[in-house]
Amino acid sequence: MARYAMAIDTKRCVGCSDCVAACQTENNVPIGFCRDWIVEEMHGQYPTLDLEIRSERCNHCADSPCVRSCPTGASHYADGGIVLVTPEECIGCKACIVSCPYDARYVHPEGYVDKCTFCIHRVKEGKDPACVSVCPTHAFIFGDLEDTNSEISKVLRTRKNKTLIPEAGTEPHIFYLI
Amino acid sequence: MKNKVKRREFIKILGAGTAGAAAGVSFVNAFPASKTDSAKLLQTNSENEITPTYCEVCFWKCAGWVHKKDGKAWKITGNETDLNSQGRFCPRGTGGIGMYTDPDRLKTPLIRVEKNGKQVFRKASWDEALDLVAERMKTIGEKWGPECVALFTHGSGGTYFKNLLRGYGSNNIAAPSYAQCRGPRAEAYLLTFGEGVGSPERTDIKNAKCLVLIGSHIGENMHNGQVQEFTEMVANGGTVITVDPRYSTAASKSKYWLPIKPATDLALLLAWINVIIEEELYDKKYVEQYTYGFEALKRAVKQNTPEWAYPLTTIKPHVIRQTAREMAKAAPSVIIHPGRHVTWYGDDTQRVRAGAILNALLGSWGRRGGFYAPAKAHVKKYPHPKYPKPKKNWKDAFPDQFPLANLALSSGICDATIPTPDKECSFKGWIVYGTNLPQTLPQPEKTLEAIQNLELLVAIDTMPAEITGWADVVLPECTYLERYDDLRISQGRQPSIALRMPAFEPKNDTKPAYWIAQKLAAKLGLEKYFPAKTIEEYLDYRLKSIGSSLEEMKKLGVKNLAPEQDLYFLDGEEYEFATPTGKIELYSTTLADSGFDPIPKFTRHEEPPDGFYRLLYGRAPMHTFGRTTNNPILNDLMDENQVWINPKVAKEWDIRNGEYLVLENQDGKKSNKVKAKVTERIRHDCVFMVHGFGHSRKQMRRNYLRGADDQKLISKVKLDPIMGGTGMRVNFVTFRKEAV
Ligand code: SF4
Ligand code: SF4
Ligand code: SF4
Numbered sequence: 001m002a003r004y005a006m007a008i009d010t011k012r013c014v015g016c017s018d019c020v021a022a023c024q025t026e027n028n029v030p031i032g033f034c035r036d037w038i039v040e041e042m043h044g045q046y047p048t049l050d051l052e053i054r055s056e057r058c059n060h061c062a063d064s065p066c067v068r069s070c071p072t073g074a075s076h077y078a079d080g081g082i083v084l085v086t087p088e089e090c091i092g093c094k095a096c097i098v099s100c101p102y103d104a105r106y107v108h109p110e111g112y113v114d115k116c117t118f119c120i121h122r123v124k125e126g127k128d129p130a131c132v133s134v135c136p137t138h139a140f141i142f143g144d145l146e147d148t149n150s151e152i153s154k155v156l157r158t159r160k161n162k163t164l165i166p167e168a169g170t171e172p173h174i175f176y177l178i
Numbered sequence: 179m180k181n182k183v184k185r186r187e188f189i190k191i192l193g194a195g196t197a198g199a200a201a202g203v204s205f206v207n208a209f210p211a212s213k214t215d216s217a218k219l220l221q222t223n224s225e226n227e228i229t230p231t232y233c234e235v236c237f238w239k240c241a242g243w244v245h246k247k248d249g250k251a252w253k254i255t256g257n258e259t260d261l262n263s264q265g266r267f268c269p270r271g272t273g274g275i276g277m278y279t280d281p282d283r284l285k286t287p288l289i290r291v292e293k294n295g296k297q298v299f300r301k302a303s304w305d306e307a308l309d310l311v312a313e314r315m316k317t318i319g320e321k322w323g324p325e326c327v328a329l330f331t332h333g334s335g336g337t338y339f340k341n342l343l344r345g346y347g348s349n350n351i352a353a354p355s356y357a358q359c360r361g362p363r364a365e366a367y368l369l370t371f372g373e374g375v376g377s378p379e380r381t382d383i384k385n386a387k388c389l390v391l392i393g394s395h396i397g398e399n400m401h402n403g404q405v406q407e408f409t410e411m412v413a414n415g416g417t418v419i420t421v422d423p424r425y426s427t428a429a430s431k432s433k434y435w436l437p438i439k440p441a442t443d444l445a446l447l448l449a450w451i452n453v454i455i456e457e458e459l460y461d462k463k464y465v466e467q468y469t470y471g472f473e474a475l476k477r478a479v480k481q482n483t484p485e486w487a488y489p490l491t492t493i494k495p496h497v498i499r500q501t502a503r504e505m506a507k508a509a510p511s512v513i514i515h516p517g518r519h520v521t522w523y524g525d526d527t528q529r530v531r532a533g534a535i536l537n538a539l540l541g542s543w544g545r546r547g548g549f550y551a552p553a554k555a556h557v558k559k560y561p562h563p564k565y566p567k568p569k570k571n572w573k574d575a576f577p578d579q580f581p582l583a584n585l586a587l588s589s590g591i592c593d594a595t596i597p598t599p600d601k602e603c604s605f606k607g608w609i610v611y612g613t614n615l616p617q618t619l620p621q622p623e624k625t626l627e628a629i630q631n632l633e634l635l636v637a638i639d640t641m642p643a644e645i646t647g648w649a650d651v652v653l654p655e656c657t658y659l660e661r662y663d664d665l666r667i668s669q670g671r672q673p674s675i676a677l678r679m680p681a682f683e684p685k686n687d688t689k690p691a692y693w694i695a696q697k698l699a700a701k702l703g704l705e706k707y708f709p710a711k712t713i714e715e716y717l718d719y720r721l722k723s724i725g726s727s728l729e730e731m732k733k734l735g736v737k738n739l740a741p742e743q744d745l746y747f748l749d750g751e752e753y754e755f756a757t758p759t760g761k762i763e764l765y766s767t768t769l770a771d772s773g774f775d776p777i778p779k780f781t782r783h784e785e786p787p788d789g790f791y792r793l794l795y796g797r798a799p800m801h802t803f804g805r806t807t808n809n810p811i812l813n814d815l816m817d818e819n820q821v822w823i824n825p826k827v828a829k830e831w832d833i834r835n836g837e838y839l840v841l842e843n844q845d846g847k848k849s850n851k852v853k854a855k856v857t858e859r860i861r862h863d864c865v866f867m868v869h870g871f872g873h874s875r876k877q878m879r880r881n882y883l884r885g886a887d888d889q890k891l892i893s894k895v896k897l898d899p900i901m902g903g904t905g906m907r908v909n910f911v912t913f914r915k916e917a918v
Contacts, residue, residue: 016269021273025253049858
């Protein structure tokens, strides 16, 4: 079994939002909503400053509060540890939206809850997710953590990295190289 | 008394049917072949059909594929073999599909008419609209001479209108990208090295060990290949030195950020040159073999020490020395980036030349990790008859001015359109292709005054931009995704070409530029300048000259040809530069001959008065200025600009982050309301905003009155005496909270 994850290099990312635009077109995300977004975190005072730019999305947590809180089972773990929502089973109650510490979900105008799918439709064809494949700065590494020789396993061993809000205890699977 | 010419009113382009009925005359399709082509593509049942294109959202022209799903527009991706993009588009290119889907696009030709004493647009057929243009062009040609028609152009389709205008007898062809953008850079490099930097820039960033960004915000400007090489270089541990009053994205990735006082960059450059020479850090062999005027340079910069530069720039002397040594350590794999938009203070050719001189001292021109020798494919032109020789050109309006301007000045043509007592008006007709002059040229009021003096203003555009509201005739072009265009033949490490073909049928009653220009030529009796019957025939002819064909390119999209020359100088290679001395001119003989400083000299620029802040402007990665701010996908990424204000300044004015303000400049010109971004990322003596917002046209529903237009606040310019560039960073603004 694979365990998919993403490593995102904050040293490379320039915050261009191409990953957001690519997700929008690839997955037909309606205008006004998004499955991924950019956060700029600034520290310091002029002129000693530090800026971290992050492309954020669903963390495909191993211990997901959204899956736990979903009353219908629409939110579930799929192959490779990917957290998915089955639109037909979703009743739009928003319990998952409230429980997600990352604010990764939104209600699609058609009534169901939507979020990042790790582009499972592409991954199945052996392709990288859309955001990964488009990023002009090559900030992303997508791959299988079970495979110790995968590029992502290697980079997580060699580069300093972090996850977001680890104290929520959800075991997020988006890693930021810092 | 002379009759007062009736003022041209600004007309809003209304929705279908409200401004008079369409004339119902159908047009002849000059390109039946293209029609069948894309019709065929539409019919195939394949889930994901792809058509080659190259992007038109900026001048980088990345090549890619347009994907359709079930016959509908889906997405655009990069072509893996394309050297400009390495198969990865930037956000604007990815969002390019929104150019096609935008419901606010121009839909039909429009003609200005008077109705009940009011000027309105009426929908017209292509025949009617082009007849009117041809008729007025003929009148102007007979009455004033064809030279009195000027073309302003930006974008791929401009080629055909240039051809048309030259055939008609005018050489007055201007692109705002010269005098309002990179003209000083072109001239400065030409004066120094005998060659320009070109586009995409010949900077070998991926192999550089040190990159100096002075007036370049890579990462916020998404010039694709350049951004890719920049991040590669940073990831490989290269040293970046960013000089910017603002903590730009690039600054955040740099080893050194030098928050320079605006308008003093030339002082820093001269101090760097001083250190490099005084500490003997320059490439002695290279300087001796390739350059001219070293001793004169040495003498000239003698007093430009870091201590001299410190009070001007606010950059500490030890930082100036340390960064100069970093450059020398990396030499010759070091680049003082030439910048791109360089029309700032009126001494811009000189400032850019100082950077060029620094590059020469460090020996980076023609060296790995510096500037490489670009290659370009040699594609035959489609033969056409010789153009008539124009009897006058725009320069006649400016005797003895801007002697070294190699291209026409948009601002100059604009000035020469306004009659003055001592000169008869030179321009009577403007053809404006793909450039929104009121937001592109500084001093928009002057642009509008010039427009009042025209007998013909034609706007060819895809969107109802401001300029269309002033036109007599509006010609709606289809987007780049719905048309063929000329081949992309861009410079790079390897010669390459790319094809753009239509992925979709033109929406509504829109037409490709080639078709429009060819039709108009026929109406003017100039069809001989468009000898190829169809654009496919034109492209195929050109492609065959390099052993390819249209058929082949439809499948490949991109073709990379074998490199013909070395990228870098061979060790000690003899080389003759295309300058008067045959050397890299540290001392410019051309400038000396024309009465300008042969070596750049620092001049002080005016400072903002109390309570005012210098207005700086720039880019955001998801927009190409006003061209994209109404694009549904890109507007969704950023739908308004903000004005960056230092927290200390904000405190003084009691401005809260996120609050809306109005900016007012030194001449009392006010902006639309704009949100304050209170941030440590900017100095206290300037403010910054992204250009391309604050549109005034309701027809562009997404960007209408969103954010502020910096151009409105640029009521003052400082002209570059060498080449006529309009320095625009000489305006100061203050805050007006009550005006919101
Ligand atoms: S596409 Fe890449 S560089 Fe651009 S914002 Fe996303 S992660 Fe960052
Ligand atoms: S993995 Fe796919 S769905 Fe998730 S953010 Fe990236 S493009 Fe969107
Ligand atoms: S850099 Fe971006 S906008 Fe410019 S041509 Fe390339 S993809 Fe298009």
